[in-house]
Amino acid sequence: MKHLIKTISLLLLLCGAVNVQAALRVVTTTEDLAAIAREIGGPAIEVESLTPSTRDPHFAEAKPSMIRKVYRADLLILIGADMEIGWLPPLLQSARNSRVQGGNSGFLDISTEIPLLGKMSGPVSRAMGDVHAKGNPHYWLDPRNGILMARAIAARLSELDHEHSADYQTRLASFEERLKQKIVDWQTSLAPLKGQAVIAYHTSFIYLADAFNFTIADEVEPKPGISPGASHLNHLVSRIKREKIGILIMEPYYEQRSSRYLNEQTDIQIAVLPQSVGARPDVKNYFDLFDRIVAILSEAQSKLKTGAQ
Template identity: 45%
Template sequence: MKFLNLFALTSLFCAAPLAAKVKVVTTTEDLAALAAEVAGDSAEVTAIARGYQDPHFVEAKPSYLLKLKKAQLFIQVGLELETGWAPALLSSARNPGILPGRPGFMDASEGCEILGKPTGGVDRSLGDVHPLGNPHYWLNPENGRVIARAIAHRLSVMDPDNSGKYKANLAAFEERLSEKEKEWDASAAAFKGVKVVTYHNSWPSFARRFGLEVVDFVEPRPGIPPSPAHIHSLITRIRASGVRLLLVEPYFDLKLPEKVAAESGAALVVIPPSVGGEAGIKTYSGLFDRQLELLKNALGGK
């Protein structure tokens, strides 16, 4: 009898299904890192684009469709950053629950401080200008805080049984982020007001938050290759303006930035804009740790 009771009890536990984790798919590793902070072990979080890729251009793969087909929550950067690939993936995934306007779709830009909104008309002559504003807003940690809060709210609505966990994880993340911001501010004080040139217009949020002055860009317009005349003019301006740093993302060809740096005297800094942009950058806070370390080293460690 004892054996039968034990067998029945064991069968009962074996038959009871484990609570399914919410499946979250993000367009970038930055959003995945923030979602993971909030979700903890209550959700499965995966990203489509790798941090070492240009998020404007991602080649669609069948594996992405499989992820999206199973997803319950899809999170994008928005502001048309992923417009060249994400809409097509969503429409092909056969998962209506994550389409725009549905509960499983989230645009992380909502509620964030967005810079660079064009004031006039936008056409192709201006290059790849984003009419809704600059989409690299995650490079301000205050926006990271806003995104994390929005993810926590959305997960709590979708998975109310774990709402308490999401809220606790969010609170712990915000506390850690506040402490890290104190460290970053102390580090960034050494280069407030430093003039920089960037390859692409990816850094307005970062520059405003940490006190850098962006003087110009290697690209004459977003996504437009520079002409020899533009490069000559840029080198002249860098010398005249006292620009000290030239920032370029690792997924751009370094040939022109190296030429500009060599002829202008500015220090070239290959700086990842995303989590996963280097092998050692695995968290949202780790991204800023590394970026500020690179800037400090480029300025002589001062």
């Protein structure tokens, strides 16, 4: 009897231990990836983003807390296409976790699953600015890419955790269905923007423009990652006036002095768009992200029509 009790308590202990470590530990480089992973993983995974969305995702500092997260992770999901080139490689090296090193099953570079825009042909040099030679990495700003991102995440989660594979596929199907419906709604709301040219601060909105059929005529940055000087701003002033460009779109984390100057000179409207989940307190998931972007752009667009700017 004593033995039996011992055996049962040992079994209970083991079951407990198995339950405690059931959740797959996922770290992502950005909040957008974390938001989509949460949609697909549900309670079967624990997700943490390495960087907050209140800062420029091209730059981050490898803090001890980030090293700890990578050290404990079963799966690392990144944007790729050199987006994290400045900070992820040293972080991976310090974390010494072979599961999430490149080439292993715990390393998922989503950029390899996406048809990237803006690929550079010919030689690339630092003189061209902070260019992304492999293609533009801001692809999460096309909600159609959200579906491809979710599929890649679901496939890898299923591979790493067969036990919950059916759950991941069910959640993926639901996410896809909801997103496809919303994409139709967003495209309807932004139909008036179709064919229009806007100015962007950085080269980050080409996917958004592609999804909603508007164009980016020029950037406030003369080269990616380089702040504008007086001559580039004056070039923009004449271009905005000549081509009657009505809207300037930008992320919240860039300096606003340049856009205010352009607004004073040309009356161009400044639309500060959340670029990622978490960029504003009311953007809590991937659906909120486009709800806000579409609302802000629609408002800017309606002001143009009525000439109320």
